Amino acid sequence: MINRLTDSLDFQSQALALRAERQRLLASNIANADTPGYVARDLDFAAALRDATGTATAGAAVTAALRQALPGAGGFGASTEAHLRYAAPSQTNLDGNSVDMDRERASFADNSVKYEATLRFINGSVRSMLDAMKSPQQG
Amino acid sequence: MSMFKIFDVSGSAVSAQSQRLNVVASNLANADTVAGPGGQAYKARQVVFQTELMGALGAAGVRVAAVGEDNTPGRRVHDPKHPGADAEGYVTYSNVNTVEEMVNMISASRSYQNNLEVMNSAKSLLLKTLQMGQS
Numbered sequence: 001m002i003n004r005l006t007d008s009l010d011f012q013s014q015a016l017a018l019r020a021e022r023q024r025l026l027a028s029n030i031a032n033a034d035t036p037g038y039v040a041r042d043l044d045f046a047a048a049l050r051d052a053t054g055t056a057t058a059g060a061a062v063t064a065a066l067r068q069a070l071p072g073a074g075g076f077g078a079s080t081e082a083h084l085r086y087a088a089p090s091q092t093n094l095d096g097n098s099v100d101m102d103r104e105r106a107s108f109a110d111n112s113v114k115y116e117a118t119l120r121f122i123n124g125s126v127r128s129m130l131d132a133m134k135s136p137q138q139g
Numbered sequence: 140m141s142m143f144k145i146f147d148v149s150g151s152a153v154s155a156q157s158q159r160l161n162v163v164a165s166n167l168a169n170a171d172t173v174a175g176p177g178g179q180a181y182k183a184r185q186v187v188f189q190t191e192l193m194g195a196l197g198a199a200g201v202r203v204a205a206v207g208e209d210n211t212p213g214r215r216v217h218d219p220k221h222p223g224a225d226a227e228g229y230v231t232y233s234n235v236n237t238v239e240e241m242v243n244m245i246s247a248s249r250s251y252q253n254n255l256e257v258m259n260s261a262k263s264l265l266l267k268t269l270q271m272g273q274s
Contacts, residue, residue, distance in 0.1 A: 016268075020142045021197065023264070027145040027257050028199040031152030033250055034159075035188040035201055043197075081196055101253070112260050119267055126272040 019115040036095035040087040048083040145261040151200030173223040181233035183209040
């Protein structure tokens with residue numbers, strides 16, 4: 001029974017962990033904006049999330065078998081590595097660096113907002129779960 | 140929590156950029172130096188950046204691999220009255236290109252600001268994550 005309650009949180013928590021991974025990746029790109037030969041990388045978020053949860057639509061469909069195959073945050077390194085993509089350079093650079101600062105900053109802001117949105121979704125489900133647990137006498 | 144690595148990554152970048160800024164400052168300060176230590180004219184220095192892996196996947200920081208010297212010949216000016224003039228009356232100045240150094244300085248300070256901003260937003264996201272489920 002308690003599994004059913006927390007199932008809806010699983011999807012959001014996977015998404016949150018992937019957002020954190022992408023945030024770190026973008027921070028690395030921004031940090032290496034002046035390093036010769038550095039190639040910018042990004043995460044294929046949709047594919048990584050589909051892989052991590054087994055479905056792209058609902059977290060409720062996470063089966064027990066899949067959860068065994070991906071034991072929480074421990075399995076994340078391997079699952080995200082397959083979804084790392086090299087960014088196509090928009091302007092070629094003589095030193096071989098392919099970081100496009102405008103794109104990286106836009107992606108960073110976009111990822112921050114979506115991370116916060118995921119946090120709010122989690123907070124919302126926790127709040128409604130707590131509300132459901134309250135007895136009618138409680139405010 | 141993988142977000143904590145952002146502070147390592149951006150912190151290494153900030154320190155590398157501040158080292159670059161330091162080198163630019165010493166180059167600019169010596170732009171008109173006639174003789175440096177050892178009797179030679181001052182040679183412009185440049186930092187060499189290198190990616191440094193920070194343990195976790197996709198966490199790539201920066202480090203200063205080397206500080207190289209620019210070996211182009213210095214500016215020679217004919218000025219026989221100058222105390223630093225050689226037998227032919229030429230004074231050798233440092234090979235610092237002031238315009239290049241100014242560009243370098245702007246680029247370094249912009250990168251420094253970018254990385255600071257990254258750290259600030261990572262910090263605010265982490266603080267919000269700490270309050271998860273409390274509101």
